[in-house]
């Protein structure tokens with residue numbers, strides 16, 4: 422039996438996309454509109470275009486530490502973020 426506290430599920434792409442977006446777009450001031458709505462829309466659009474990778478929340482942190490700095494992962498994620506930024510800048514949801 423799996424007790425309920427072991428059922429916490431994490432898509433590790435979520436924190437990875439958030440961090441890369443924050444470091445490469447938010448902190449650098451590269452966004453046309455950096456309101457919360459646009460930031461969330463960009464992250465959601467990016468995540469919908471990436472294959473999710475699920476782990477338990479406990480294992481997630483180790484996975485992120487081990488893979489966050491991989492150039493291939495970063496370039497795949499950054500490519501999708503860049504596309505999403507373009508789409509949301511052209512069609513902001515407000």
Ligand SMILES: [Zn+2]
Nearest residue numbers: 454456459513
């Ligand atoms: Zn906005």
